[in-house]
Amino acid sequence: MNETNSSKPFHLRDFRAEDIPDFVEAINLGYPEEPTTIEQMEYWESSFPSDVPRRRAVAEWQDGKTAGFATCFDPFWMVTPGAYWLELLVHPSYRRQGAGRELLVTVEPFAWQQGAQRLWSNGREDHLDGAAFAGAHGYHRIGIRFESTLDLDTFAEEPFVAAFDRIRAAGYTLTTFADERARVADADRRLYDLYDEIMVDVPFPGGAYPKTTYEQWRAWTLDSPISDTEAMFLAKQGDEWVGLTLVEIPPVGTAFTGSTGVLRAHRGRGLAMALKLHSFRFLRERGQHEVRAHNDTANPPILNLNEKLGYRRLPGWISWEKLNPSSR
Numbered sequence: 001m002n003e004t005n006s007s008k009p010f011h012l013r014d015f016r017a018e019d020i021p022d023f024v025e026a027i028n029l030g031y032p033e034e035p036t037t038i039e040q041m042e043y044w045e046s047s048f049p050s051d052v053p054r055r056r057a058v059a060e061w062q063d064g065k066t067a068g069f070a071t072c073f074d075p076f077w078m079v080t081p082g083a084y085w086l087e088l089l090v091h092p093s094y095r096r097q098g099a100g101r102e103l104l105v106t107v108e109p110f111a112w113q114q115g116a117q118r119l120w121s122n123g124r125e126d127h128l129d130g131a132a133f134a135g136a137h138g139y140h141r142i143g144i145r146f147e148s149t150l151d152l153d154t155f156a157e158e159p160f161v162a163a164f165d166r167i168r169a170a171g172y173t174l175t176t177f178a179d180e181r182a183r184v185a186d187a188d189r190r191l192y193d194l195y196d197e198i199m200v201d202v203p204f205p206g207g208a209y210p211k212t213t214y215e216q217w218r219a220w221t222l223d224s225p226i227s228d229t230e231a232m233f234l235a236k237q238g239d240e241w242v243g244l245t246l247v248e249i250p251p252v253g254t255a256f257t258g259s260t261g262v263l264r265a266h267r268g269r270g271l272a273m274a275l276k277l278h279s280f281r282f283l284r285e286r287g288q289h290e291v292r293a294h295n296d297t298a299n300p301p302i303l304n305l306n307e308k309l310g311y312r313r314l315p316g317w318i319s320w321e322k323l324n325p326s327s328r
Contacts, residue, residue, distance in 0.1 A: 010068065010099055012106055015056035020045065022066040026091040031124070033314075035253045039225055047219040052076050055110035059090070059099040067091035070103035072110045075120070078204060079211045083321075084111035086121045095129070104137060112324050119322045120206065126315035139320040143205025146303065148311035149254070149292045152284055155310060163273040167235070170269055172242070174278050177232035180241070191232070192217050194241050198261035203299055205319035226250050233278050235262065235271045242266040245275040247283065247291070255288045260302060272305055 020041050028035040048054070052074050059068030068090045075085035086107065090100050111119050123130040125144065167174075181187040192214050199210040212220075221227060226248050235243035243262035249255045257279065262271045283291055293311065295302050 008102075009097055010059040010061045010094075010102075012057050012059055012102060015058050015069070015071070017045065019058055019066045019069070022091075023069055023089075026067060026069065026089055029092050030089060030127075033254070035250075037251055040250070043225050047216075047224075049076055049213075049216060053110075053114055055107045057103055057106045059094075059103060061094060065091070065094070067094035068099035068103050070107045072107040072119070074114070075208075076216060077210060077212045078208045080120070080208045081206065082115075082117035083120045083206065083208070084114060084116040084118075086111070086119050088121070100133060101137070108322075112326065117324050117327055118206075119324075121320045121322075122317045123320065124315050125318050131318065134318075134320045137322070139322045141318055142321045143319040144316045145205075145294045145319065146316045147292060147294050147314040148306055149290055149314055150280075150306075150309060150311045151290060152280060153289050155280060157277055157280065160273060160277055160309065163270040163277060166270040167274050171237055172266075172269070172271060172274075173236050174274060175234050175236060176230055177234060178229035180234060181229055188218065188222060189214065190241060191221075191234075191244070194234075194244060194263070195221075195246075195259065195261075197263060198244065199259070201264065202259075202261065206321060221246065231279075231282065233275050233282070235266075235275055237266070243271040243275055245272075245279050247279050249283075249286060249288065255283050255286075255291045257291060257293045260293075272302070273309075276305070276309065 021038055024036055024038050024041050054071060054073035056069075056071045058066050058070075060066045070086070070088045072084055072086045075083065086104075088100060088103055090103075108119065119139075120142075121134070121139065122145070123134060125131070177187070177191060184190065195217065196211070202210055204210070222229070228247075228249065231247040231249060233245050233247070234241050243266060245260040246258045247255060248258055257276075260272055260275060280291065292314075293306060294317070295306065
């Protein structure tokens with residue numbers, strides 16, 4: 001694709017690997033609280049499944065700056081009811097020049113051509129221009145993922161430490177995946193199986209739930225530049241792994257709890273609380289002052305736990321949906 005129009009200060013073209021630095025700059029200016037790095041983005045590109053359908057476009061300005069980015073693809077990390085995923089971002093200094101609309105109408109049709117019945121996207125609830133843009137182009141809100149933060153410097157664990165005694169009395173122990181990996185031959189696959197069984201019960205807006213292949217999960221969880229097996233905590237009963245919490249410490253930005261969960265048969269026994277507390281101790285030892293989490297409104301147990309621990313709510317991420325025009 002190579003579209004030019006002398007009446008506009010930009011033209012559209014296909015995404016190229018050399019666009020990554022400009023893409024990272026746009027992300028970090030748009031979302032300074034959750035920055036990324038060129039290394040992380042290059043790894044994401046290299047680990048994107050080659051068999052997943054994807055359509056991409058960028059807007060390049062006359063000054064040579066690539067400042068608009070759009071992609072539409074099958075969301076391979078979850079089971080969806082006939083939905084494709086759309087991402088759209090324009091550098092803050094290059095907005096209100098028509099690039100967002102041009103990019104949207106360029107990549108949207110790809111989803112319909114692939115047989116999708118709906119398009120999903122998301123955006124921060126405090127980005128009012130983005131919400132207005134979504135609404136003006138046929139998207140409606142279907143949910144929200146809350147973002148919350150806990151100040152580890154002021155957090156007092158004393159009201160909650162009884163959780164450790166409770167799980168110990170019930171025959172549970174806590175350990176790290178690093179320790180288990182050193183002694184269990186098939187540890188990597190066992191961690192995936194545990195994660196997969198737990199995540200089926202984690203609700204996403206629109207009736208979706210997390211689900212990915214072992215290879216893709218491994219690429220994100222074990223092999224990425226920010227993977228740290230010392231930051232992956234497990235709850236055990238004997239030799240059985242029954243719960244987990246996975247923490248990420250990126251090279252820039254704030255520590256993040258990616259997943260916390262317990263197998264159905266072991267819920268209601270304080271394991272999630274103990275795992276969370278254990279991870280907080282670890283983060284403090286690593287010099288972290290804050291930890292963040294994302295949770296859907298459809299997942300009240302973990303929302304209630306985070307509220308009990310003193311997490312403070314931040315602006316969330318609105319989930320947007322647009323129906324295939326031919327199915328209306």
